[in-house]
Amino acid sequence: MISRLGQWSIEYIYWRLIPYFLKKYFDLETVKIGNFLSAGEVGRNPGEITKTQLRNILGNVDTILEVGANDGRDTLELSLMFPDAIIHAIECDVRLIGLFYQRMNRFQNVSLHTFAAWNSNGFKKFYSSSGTSFGSSSLLEPKMIRDVEPGITFDSRMPVVTATLSELIESLDLDVIDLVWMDVQGAEFTILQDLLPYLKRIRSIYLEVEQHEMYQGEALYSEILEYFHANGFSVARELSNGSQIVNALFIQNIE
Numbered sequence: 569m570i571s572r573l574g575q576w577s578i579e580y581i582y583w584r585l586i587p588y589f590l591k592k593y594f595d596l597e598t599v600k601i602g603n604f605l606s607a608g609e610v611g612r613n614p615g616e617i618t619k620t621q622l623r624n625i626l627g628n629v630d631t632i633l634e635v636g637a638n639d640g641r642d643t644l645e646l647s648l649m650f651p652d653a654i655i656h657a658i659e660c661d662v663r664l665i666g667l668f669y670q671r672m673n674r675f676q677n678v679s680l681h682t683f684a685a686w687n688s689n690g691f692k693k694f695y696s697s698s699g700t701s702f703g704s705s706s707l708l709e710p711k712m713i714r715d716v717e718p719g720i721t722f723d724s725r726m727p728v729v730t731a732t733l734s735e736l737i738e739s740l741d742l743d744v745i746d747l748v749w750m751d752v753q754g755a756e757f758t759i760l761q762d763l764l765p766y767l768k769r770i771r772s773i774y775l776e777v778e779q780h781e782m783y784q785g786e787a788l789y790s791e792i793l794e795y796f797h798a799n800g801f802s803v804a805r806e807l808s809n810g811s812q813i814v815n816a817l818f819i820q821n822i823e
Contacts, residue, residue, distance in 0.1 A: 595674075597644075597671070598644065598648070598674070601644055601645060601648060602648050605619055605620065605645060605648055605649055608620060613809065614807070614809075615807050615808055615809025615810070615813065615815060616807060616809075616815055617774065617805055617807060617815060617817060619645050619646065619648075619649040620649070621805065622649070622747075622774070622817070623649055623650065625772075625804055625805065625817065625819070626746060626747060626771070626772060628652075628746075629650045629652075629653045629746040629747055630652070630653055630654065630744070630746055631653060631654050631656075631742060631744060631745050631746050631747075632646055632650065632653050632654070632655045632656070632745075632746065632747045632748075632749060633656050633658075633733070633736075633737075633742075633745050633747070633748045633749070634646065634655060634656070634657040634658065634748075634749045634750075635658050635685050635733065635748065635749065635750040635751070635752055635759065636658065636659065636685075636750060636751040636752040636753070637657035637658060637659040637664075637668060637680065638659060638661075638664055638668075638702075638703050638751070639664045639667040639668055639671065639702075639703075640657070640664075640667065640668040640671040640672045641671075642749065642751075643655060643657050643668070643671075643672055643678060644671055644672065644675075646749065647672070647675050647677060647678055651677070652677075653677060653746070654677055654679075655675075655677055655678045655679070656679050656681060656736070656740065657672075657678060657679065657680050657681065658680075658681045658682075658683065658684075658685055658733075658736075659680065659681075659682065660682060660683055660684035660694065660728040660729065660730075661694070661696070661702070661705055661728075662726075663696075663702060664702065665680070665682055668680060681731075681736065682729070683728070683729045683730060683731040684707055684728045684729065684730045684731075685730070685731070685732070685733050685752065685755070685759050685762075686707060686730035686731070686732065686755065686758060686759070686762075687732060687758050687759070687761060687762040688730060688732065689730060689731050689732060689735070690729075690730055691727045691728065691729060691730065692707055692727070692728060692730045693707075693725045693726070693727060693728075694706075694707060694725065694726050694727070694728040695707070695708070695709060695710055695722045695725055696722065696723075696724045696725065696726055697710075697720050697721065697722055698720075698721050698722075698723060698724075699719050699720045699721040700717070700719035700720055701717070701719075701720045703751075704717070704720050704753055705722075705753065706752070706753035706754050706755065706783050707728075707730070707752075707754075707755050708753070708754040708755060708783035708784050708785060708786055709783065709784040709785075710722045710782070710783055710784070711781050711782060711783055711784045712780055712781055712782050713782040713783065716780075716782065716812065732762045733759060733762055733763055733766075734762050734763060734765065734766055737766055737769070742769065743769060744769055744771070745769055745770045745771065746771045746772065747771065747772050747773075747774065748763075748770055748772070748773040748774070748775075749774050749775075750773065750774065750775040750776070751775070751776050752775075753782075753783060754778065754782060754783030754784075754785075754786030755786070756775055756776075756777055756786070756787065756792060757786070757787030757791060757792060757795065760773075760792070760795060764799070767799050767800070767801075767820070768820075770820060771819065771820055772804070772817060772818060772819045772820065773796075773801070773817075773818045774815070774816070774817045774818075775792070775815070775816065775818075776813055776814070776815050777789045777792050777813070777814050777815075777816065778812060778813055778814075779812060779813070779814060780812060782812070789814045789816075792816075793816075796818045800820055800821045801818040801819060801820050801821065802818065802819055802821055803816055803817070803818060803819075804817045804818065804819040805817040
């Protein structure tokens with residue numbers, strides 16, 4: 569049986585010391601990442617767009633929709649690079665949501681929506697990744713990724729709430745979205761189909777797309793490229809980390 573002093577010590581560590589050190593850690597991280605961005609993001613993976621390049625291409629940004637926010641690392645960088653923008657971040661993984669809040673709770677311009685973006689409202693099984701990556705989880709069943717990235721495991725499937733971006737856009741009354749930042753591990757095309765009636769409101773979309781079927785039934789980059797060309801968007805920046813993934817920024821053509 570825990571003594572009263574022991575109970576007090578546990579509560580003090582849990583409610584005072586841990587939050588204190590977490591705040592210190594994320595305060596230092598914010599400064600470090602701010603310096604990294606200011607220094608031109610030297611050392612950034614060449615297969616990814618830098619936030620500096622993004623700002624140079626897009627200019628002023630008022631509204632960002634981040635789909636697949638993970639633990640908030642990109643959210644933090646976007647918030648620092650576009651301090652005047654309102655960011656609506658979407659993440660469904662309960663393992664990451666607490667970390668996201670710890671990282672982003674000092675930023676008043678960020679709102680987190682805890683659901684998985686899909687083409688319908690309801691519930692769906694979520695293939696939860698672990699091992700060498702917590703960021704490879706997907707609503708689609710893992711396929712080639714099991715062989716390509718053997719260190720990533722998918723040992724659990726948990727039900728998550730799904731909702732459509734179209735309804736979120738309506739509920740937030742977003743007439744213009746300057747940037748959709750999307751990292752959803754194979755679910756891109758399903759989400760883009762839902763967004764089709766709202767594309768005229770969207771200035772740009774940045775997303776990661778596979779060139780091989782890493783997840784069962786996902787659309788590959790050639791199909792995504794065709795979708796954007798058919799709906800009035802052009803490639804502003806296209807980057808690759810090799811033969812598997814393409815990161816591309818699409819800009820709406822101005823008529």
